[in-house]
Amino acid sequence: MASSNDPRAASARGKTFFGHPGGLATLFFTEMWERFSYYGMRALLVLFMTAAAAGANPGLGFSDGTAAAVYGLYTFFVYVLSLPGGWVADNLWGQRKAVFVGGCIIALGHFTMAGPLVGLPDLPTFFGGLLLIVIGTGLLKPNVSTIVGELYPEGGARRDAGFSIFYMGINLGAFIGPLICGYLGENINWHYGFSAAGFGMVLGLVQYKLGERMLGAAGHLKTGEGAEVLAARSRRFYAISAAVLGTLGLLAWMIASGMLAVSIETVARTLGVVVVVLAVLYFAYLILLAGHTREEKKRLGVIFWLFILAAMFWSGFEQAGSSLNLFAERLTDRVLFGWEAPASWLQSVNPIFIIIGAPLFGMLWVSLARRNANPSIPVKFALGLLGLAAGFFVLAWGAAHATPENPVSPAWLVVTYALHTSGELCLSPVGLSSITKLAPENRVGQMMGVWFIASALGNLIAGLVAGQLENLAPAALFLNVGMIVGGAGMVALLVSPAVRKLMGNVE
Known part of the structure; x- marks a missing residue:
């Protein structure tokens, strides 16, 4: 005892x-x-x-x-x-x-x-x-x-x-x-x-x-399975894993050695296209051929819409480690009392805003719910995209005045991260929750995987977009991203009543 x-x-x-x-x-x-x-x-x-x-x-x-x-x-x-x-x-x-x-x-x-x-x-x-x-x-x-x-x-x-x-x-x-x-x-x-x-x-x-x-x-x-069943499953898993890793390792070696004349950018773009095509085909199968009820089909359509919006959001948000990090290094004045702070320190700004903002947003949603004014899930996704776009518009404005000889204040990035965090707090916390509410009972695990795939796709696109710094000035790149994401946010806001109807009584 x-x-x-x-x-x-x-x-x-x-x-x-x-x-x-x-x-x-x-x-x-x-x-x-x-x-x-x-x-x-x-x-x-x-x-x-x-x-x-x-x-x-x-x-x-x-x-x-x-x-x-x-x-x-x-x-x-x-x-x-x-x-x-x-x-x-x-x-x-x-x-x-x-x-x-x-x-x-x-x-x-x-x-x-x-x-x-x-x-x-x-x-x-x-x-x-x-x-x-x-x-x-x-x-x-x-x-x-x-x-x-x-x-x-x-x-x-x-x-x-x-x-x-x-x-x-x-x-x-x-x-x-x-x-x-x-x-x-x-x-x-x-x-x-x-x-x-x-x-x-x-x-x-x-x-x-x-x-x-x-x-x-x-x-x-x-x-609850026996040792023999687990052992056989383990052998199959290790064999498949070894084959996959070996194949990927061989392809990587062939690309690095020049035996395959394929750039890493091409690999990333091709992978992105494949993921998008597979996602479309998967949802088409679920909605048209998987035998779901009419209500379930409507909700699966909503999940597909949220999948698209989430991928777009992360494609902008996850540039924090790439294009925004390069902007911090090359065009931001980080000198404090004669000492230059590392560019990577600005990566710590977003977590600070999350720690501060998460409880505030939680209280805001509760307060609005008491007044029967809590935004619907589709509206929160739209607000997340608009917050992200606003951050890129701010940074585009700052970048337009930045040169290596005359870098701009880190305040431009701080404000950008504050707006991006606001967008994240509108979209991210409700993402997984909304998926579990909307998915058919026998598809919850798969739909959770879909959410991870949306994040993965967004990260992949973020890297490809950030690579455009080779061809575009930072101000032009950030403005383009802001316009695309902002346009998606406006569309999401306009269609949110129709999406809300498709959800039925789920909220």
Whole structure:
């Protein structure tokens, strides 16, 4: 029998972490350190790739187009691999093992990227490290959130409050990562920044293992199948995974060696087209041939519309790490009291606004709901796009006056990020919730995957759009993005009453 001082007993009473299960603290800091590593490295990624290959702190010397395409492909696969990562946890390992193995692979990826510090070659370690981080994030990211949900079998408002605390950990890590990794990477050595990201993930793994007992039974494999069935499934999974990775590795080597005359930009564009075509065909099948009722077909049509809007939103928002990061480096005056702050530090602005703005937006929606004036889901998506567009219009205005000799104040980027965050808080929190409400009962898991694909597609497009800095001045690029996104937002607002009718009584 557990004593009153036993942490397991305290966890069971739910009074160990802001009145929540003790396991929430374990997951809070695991995710905080994982996001520290992810956003810390991401803040350096495009800057490192575009830095001159010679000098005191050499980079890879890539063109803007190539660097942005690599960035888009990297962030695309981070989201896409969340789908097989969830499958592995559900069918082979359980979420708890998937999180730990994923974190180990992430840390290995960051240290691989830092390989030139011990004399390893730049390009193989760079791309090998990115591949490892993608695989590890696919295992960790979706499953740590699943374990949080399992800490609250009763569901309800307490679970929502637990997730709110958990998301604060995400943004705390996203805030700190660029500050530490950015300073080390830009001011000392890029690979020190990558190393710092790896050490952050190691800290997360250490505290995860130390606090694992607080998770109780959450995150264990629950298939109920025999060992022989699981072993056979594992063999098939490893064989298929090895074949896929081997094929991708061979293609990457052939492109890098010149055996295949295909640019990375072409690969990214082709992949984007394929994803769009597959998404259209998939929804056409669901609506026309899958045997759903009339109401379900209407709601699937709404999901497809929200999928398009979400992909457009992320295609602009996720330029924070690419085109906006390059603008911060090249055209922003970052000198404070005679010292120039790293460009990557401005990547920490968005998490600050999330931490401040999320509770305010939550209170706003509740207040409007009491007055029966809470905007519908389609209207919130439209407002998200309009907020994003407003941010790009502001930055286009600032960029029109910026030159390398006369850079502009960082206030232009701060205001832009504030508007982008407002758009994110209108669209992102209601995204997954709306999908679960609209999806047919036998399609909820698939529709959750669709949401990840929308994010992945948006990230891929963001990289391709940012690559246009090779051909367009920053002011023209930001203005074009603002006009396209703003136009989509206006269309979404105009058709929102019709979309609301298709939703029926779902809200």
